[in-house]
Amino acid sequence: MHLVIIGNGIAGVTCAQTVRRLQPEARITLVSDETAHHFSRPALMYLYMGHLRWPDVKPFEDWYWSENRLELVHDRATGLDVASKQVHLAAGPSLAYDALLLATGATTRYYGWPGQELAGVQGLVSLADVELMSQQTTNVQQAVVVGGGLIGVELAEMLRSRGIGVTLLVRDRHYWGSVLPPEEAALVDAQLRRHGVQVRYGTELAAALGDAQGRVRAVRTSGGEELPCQWLGIATGVEPNLALTTGTPIETDRGILVDDWLRTSAPDVYAAGDCAQRRTPPPGEAAIEPLWYTGRMQGETVAHTICGQPTAYRRGPWFNSAKFFDLEYQTYGQVPARPVAGQTSFWWQHPGGHCGLRLHYTDDAQQTLLGVNALGLRLRHDVCDQWLRAGASVRAVIEQLGAANFDPEFFPQHEPAIVAAFNTHHPNHPPLTLRRRKGLLARLLSV
Ligand SMILES: Cc1cc2nc3c(=O)[nH]c(=O)nc-3n(C[C@H](O)[C@H](O)[C@H](O)COP(=O)(O)OP(=O)(O)OC[C@H]3O[C@@H](n4cnc5c(N)ncnc54)[C@H](O)[C@@H]3O)c2cc1C
Incomplete structure (x- = not known):
């Protein structure tokens, strides 16, 4: 069997490792356009802050992949032909597969704000985002971050570590109002203030305003206020990366639709991790779970199904x-x-x-x-x-x-x-x- 996996994040890599264990003879190819080797995405912030170096965020030594006969292709998959079971690549020759896992992750969700294309406006998902942020925040005095969730606070912490002033725009009346009860939110709020973050509750981004060079110079809030800044971080959530499914019969909604066994609507094509959307999640569970540990669980689960041991994804308690x-x-x-x-x-x-x-x-x-x-x-x-x-x-x-x-x-x-x-x-x-x-x-x- 030749298993091709698009995406070397936690879902793709866990699937590869599990298939290697279950089917020692399988040929396994991991394709990624981001980095040659797998790294810990939650650790990206520590690269910016200088707490970790690039080798520190790679959980496996570079020899690990050849040692375990996991073929790495550092290239972008540009198209799928599910009828002839081929993956087309930007630079290299097409790959024929017997089973295909789409583990393409997620991208920053933008809401079509005026000015969102200005230089100095960006989200944080990829290594390239961290590199861009590092470059774009040099000599910046004041930043605005929009989004009162986990990534919003991470961005604030990263910026504060370089002494940059931060105003955090939070739509809800208290921090992460859709998730945290008020008492927990108050503890987080105290933490933000202690670290010098200005928080504007009940405030949304209306527009990013640019200067003559096409760089952000301020934001306009939903209240009509203008806040000067030289960098704007977008942390209003992520959305599944569906690009590869365009023009294919693979059914999508907000994510790539999968059944309980993480099978897509195309034969021998599976999806797992941030890009996948379960058709029928159990009551109380989200259809899309953009989390590290659920990505790992999905990668392990789908590997069993791929290896002929059909296993339904059961996350257990949140x-x-x-x-x-x-x-x-x-x-x-x-x-x-x-x-x-x-x-x-x-x-x-x-x-x-x-x-x-x-x-x-x-x-x-x-x-x-x-x-x-x-x-x-x-x-x-x-x-x-x-x-x-x-x-x-x-x-x-x-x-x-x-x-x-x-x-x-x-x-x-x-x-x-x-x-x-x-x-x-x-x-x-x-x-x-x-x-x-x-x-x-x-x-x-x-x-
Ligand atoms: C800054 C940050 C902090 C986070 N912190 C936490 C945390 O503390 N706890 C937690 O649970 N979760 C956290 N998350 C979320 C967690 O990192 C993700 O849920 C997880 O990494 C998703 O794994 P994945 O394997 O689905 O996809 P990803 O890790 O996104 O990997 C997908 C890969 O596929 C590649 N790819 C996509 N399309 C193609 C293509 N066409 N060709 C080739 N390659 C392609 C992408 O470039 C990417 O490398 C954080 C996320 C971020 C961004």
Whole structure:
């Protein structure tokens, strides 16, 4: 079998590695127009900030690919012929495939703003974007970033690391209003202000205004205000990269449409990662999941189907993590931004405002845990995932909180304060006590 994969991001590479394991004899070709070798996209910001160098963001040494007989083609796929099973390349000869995986990722979503084509206006998705940003922000004093999500904060942090003034335009009344409850948003807001970011809530981009050289000189906001800037970052989301499907019978909507097995409408053509859109996601799950860890899961899942072991993509409880400057963020399961009938929340916040924890659960006798938000605390993924899969009650979760502490030896222990706050919050229930979990040192000594 010859498997051709377009895209050497996390979805494409995980698929290649899994197929190599399942079918040692398969021929596997990875095509990418971005870089010869796979790199960690979430680490791009650290290249700009000078915390990492290019070799540091490549998870595998360059010899890894030939050692595992993974053929790399650094070229752009320009067209597909699904009838004759051929991929056409910009520079090299066409590739014949038996199975084809489209793992083409996503691109910055622009909303057709006047002036969006000006020099100094850009998004952040690719290595080329980071290089362009590096070049375009030299000698810049003031920048505007539009979009109150994770990439918006990353851009702000990158710019602040070079001493550039940043105004962040956020459409919602509070930070990431469609995702975060107000208490979490307030902690992030404090973090942004502490790092010198000016935030304008309830404000959208109306237009980018240019100078005589065709470079951005200011933005006009939805409120009619003019904010001078020499660089404008677009962080209003990404959209699946569908370019290769144009002119083919492969069905698309917002993304490349796939069934539960990540099969497209064309025979032996699959799609995974940021470019894929599930036709029928389970209730509560998004059809498009532009995330690193879901890309990896999809890559692994589709590899099984390609190798004759049909496997449906089942993500399990939602998980995401990020960093807002120094504040770590993790979310598990469902934590709605606004109150939902029949559900309730317990929110604890450190008096110093360094961290917070929300447990979201059903407002009935079972008090079943539905989701967790952690800010400034690092929790263990496996423990939270298990609680959600098992339908644990919030009272059991509170008692076992110590088990979820990522590393009690190195992370401050707030569990006693959290349990005390929970008891105060529920005065009519028998008070809970924290079940002690052996620390690393104690565990080592007891072996
Ligand atoms: C700055 C940034 C920070 C992020 N941080 C996080 C995070 O903290 N946590 C998280 O979960 N997710 C994060 N994400 C999202 C995550 O990185 C993506 O969801 C993930 O990388 C998508 O992987 P993928 O394999 O689907 O596609 P990609 O990694 O986008 O790879 C697709 C590749 O295909 C190539 N390609 C496309 N078309 C062609 C063609 N015609 N010919 C040849 N090659 C082609 C592209 O150039 C690209 O190299 C972040 C994203 C960005 C941009």
